[in-house]
Amino acid sequence: MFISFEGLDGCGKTTQVELLEAYLETKEIEFVATREPGGTVLGEQLREIVLHGDKISPWAEVAIFAAARAELVEEVVEPALERGAIVISDRFVDSSLVYQGVARGLGIEEVLQLNLHTTKGLLPDRTFLLLVDEKLSEARVGEERDRMERESAAFRRQVEIGYRQLAEMFPERIVVLDGTQPRELIARQVRQALEDAGQL
């Protein structure tokens, strides 16, 4: 089972990954948690470039995220899935579709095509999309911001619109949750959706 969490900065992805990890630990279910970009030696180096480097042209940005993702699939995701572990990723391909495909205007389909090659067609089985508006996102993101987090309110709005569009494109895979609810309530909804899918 491959699970990803998506949504604007500050929507609660990392919080929910941690709550799910804690739950799986109590159940003694094997899992591997990772984050994007990163999760491998090469991926963390690319993370540094893409989140903390200077200006990057749009397709170069797509390619860097895709390279980090290719490495993650090869080194972490595939081996874990092969031995039957649950994989939880804090962001995955949908982030590229929305941030680069929609907000940077490169096209969802175009960015998806490139990504499907690099990930060998792998998509999450379930994606939890935590919806918050750009104002709450802005308020929850702290003072220290990376290159993506420094983007404008208009950019965030595009991202939010893009995520809603994706949820309509992939209704079976993407579970939309209200990210403004209390964190424990969201965690219960995540567990319920996984139980309903026969995964817990």
Ligand SMILES: Nc1ncnc2c1ncn2[C@@H]1O[C@H](COP(=O)(O)OP(=O)(O)O)[C@@H](O)[C@H]1O
């Ligand atoms: N459901 C929630 N309600 C209120 N605050 C939350 C909730 N989920 C997360 N937060 C807080 O919002 C901030 C961003 O959460 P985080 O999980 O780091 O988001 P992300 O990983 O999506 O950027 C943190 O300070 C976190 O404690």
Ligand SMILES: [Mg+2]
């Ligand atoms: Mg986070």
